[in-house]
Structures are given as C-alpha cells and as structure tokens.
Amino acid sequence: MKLEWSEKFKKSWGSTPSFDELMALDGQIYRAIARRKTFKFERNGQAYFAKIHQGVGWGEILKNLIRLRLPVLGAKNEYDAIAALTAINVNTMTLAAYGQRGWNPAELESVVITESLEPSMSLEDYCADWRLNKPDFKLKQALICQVASMSKRMHGQGINHRDLYICHFLMKEGALEQFANGMDICLYLIDLHRVQIRDKVPLRWQVKDLAALYFSSMDIGLTKRDLCRFIRVYSNETLKNELTVNKHFWQRVEKRALSLYAKHGIQ
Numbered sequence: 001m002k003l004e005w006s007e008k009f010k011k012s013w014g015s016t017p018s019f020d021e022l023m024a025l026d027g028q029i030y031r032a033i034a035r036r037k038t039f040k041f042e043r044n045g046q047a048y049f050a051k052i053h054q055g056v057g058w059g060e061i062l063k064n065l066i067r068l069r070l071p072v073l074g075a076k077n078e079y080d081a082i083a084a085l086t087a088i089n090v091n092t093m094t095l096a097a098y099g100q101r102g103w104n105p106a107e108l109e110s111v112v113i114t115e116s117l118e119p120s121m122s123l124e125d126y127c128a129d130w131r132l133n134k135p136d137f138k139l140k141q142a143l144i145c146q147v148a149s150m151s152k153r154m155h156g157q158g159i160n161h162r163d164l165y166i167c168h169f170l171m172k173e174g175a176l177e178q179f180a181n182g183m184d185i186c187l188y189l190i191d192l193h194r195v196q197i198r199d200k201v202p203l204r205w206q207v208k209d210l211a212a213l214y215f216s217s218m219d220i221g222l223t224k225r226d227l228c229r230f231i232r233v234y235s236n237e238t239l240k241n242e243l244t245v246n247k248h249f250w251q252r253v254e255k256r257a258l259s260l261y262a263k264h265g266i267q
Contacts, residue, residue: 005097009113012046012096019099022111025050034060040116047116048096051075051193055107072194074110076100081159081195082114088157090150091188093117117170117188123147124167124216131221139176142185144226148233150189151209160201162194164209165216207249210234211256218261 003019010016027041027050035054040047053074064071075098085092093114100110123143127135147169154161161168170188179185196205214227228239231250235242243250 001099001101003097003099005113006095008046008115009048009096012043014044017097019101019109019111022050022097022099022113023052023109025052025111025113040118047118048113049093049116050111050113051078053108053110055102055104055109058106061106070196073105074100074108075112076110077195078112078192080197081192082112084157084159084195084197085154085189085192088153088159090153091186092192093188093190117172117190119173120170120188121173122167123169123171123187124165126171127166127217127220131219134221139179139185140226141229142179143187144222144230145233146185146187147213148230150187151213152234152236154189155201155206155209158198158200160196160205160209161189161192161212162196162205162208163191164212166213166220167216203249207252207256210253211260214253214257215260215264218257 001019003017003022005013005017025039025041027039029037029039030049031038035056036051038049038051040049042048056071056073061071061073079095079098082092082095095112096115097113098111100108102108127143130140147166150169151164168189168191170190172186172188175186201209231242232239235246237245
C-alpha cells in the first residue's frame, strides 16, 4: 500500500489520515462512472476535490488492450501527471493526498485528492459569448499565447493530455484583475485522468491534442489571425517557416478537428 499527503492537508484533516478514511470520503458529486467518482468536500474550512477508484475490472482492461491502448487503472495516472506538469511549470492542481492499495490490476483501490481551484471559470465558459461580444484584444492575445505555450511545454516534455479541450483550462477568480494590473494571465490545466507520459509524444497523440483544442474553440469567433498566433507560439517559428516545413502536420490537425466538429458539433 502507498499513502502520502501534504502537510497542509494533514493539518486540515486534524491528524494522520488512513487509507480507509480517505476511501470512505464523500461529498458533492461532480461525476460518477462505474467504479470511479469525483466529488468536492470540505475539511476544516478548506475545499478539496477527490477522485476515488474502486478498480476498473478485467472487462475494461481487456477492452482497452484489444484496442491496443494501455488502460488507466486508477488514481496513479493523475498523481503522476500532477507531478510531471508541476515539474515543467505548467500550472495544474495542487496535490493534497494520494493512496493506492492492492496488487490485482483489475481491483486496485486508489484515491487522489487535490486542493480546490474554486472559485474559477473554464475557458469554455469565459469565451462562450466572444462571437457576439468581442473580447479585449490584448486579453484574447494573452489567453491564446498562454494556451499555446502550455501545450508546447507539455508536448515538448513528452506529455499529452488526451482530452485537451478549452473547458479543461481554468482561470481562478482574480486572474482578469491581475492581468489588468500588468501581470501575466494565469491558467490551470485540469482533468488529468488520461494523461500519458513518455520520452516523446507520438505524432498522432500530438495531433489529437491540438485538434481537440481547435475543435473546442471553433464556435467562439476566433479569426484566422488568432489561429496563426497560436501556431507561431506553439512552434516557436515564423508562420511562413512553420507552414512550409510542417504544412502536412497542421493539415492533419485541421482535418481531425473538422471531423470532430462534424461528428459532435458545438451548440
């Protein structure tokens, strides 16, 4: 069994938490699927989010293996992703506690607890009315550059998200005021359940991440100039050089994004 916690969480808990106590936690449910649930709870005035895994079962493991995919067995994936992103200065959640118990891969019990980022707003919600109400130009520029920079840093260090939609970038309360006062805009990347970490991100997973970003921003009124700005920051090249050398790569990104849009659309 593995069990660890931050000193801040231990102080908030009031004692040393046990694995069984953490697994028995409950609160305001945000998502519940099969043997996994995500919920918010409070402890001595501090808000936290917890994900509890009760084992994925052999059926889920076999289904993934048949599709030539490594199954996500529990909370360790998110635990590793938080550490990896923090190490490369990509803002994400702050780990409060983590535990795992068992040896059978289908029946692993695990829990990951993070400090709440609330009050906050996702980019999807913040940008929802941009098509009708044009945002401040400098702010829009800053947000595009920040998303591109975070994505570049992540992919450059062998990390891909697998669900890199704009709804998974959060702005904490006060971020806009800080930007108005001359500070950099600060975003946090969340929902790390399916993150993959390797020495190098395979091309198809890099395309998948970028296509997800493009797809999820198609209805917020971005211009061609906005898209070009993203490409320049992400590639760290002039637009002319990047679209000459990696033309087919960006065509693949666009094709996949358009396919997603045709399949799912955004209302």
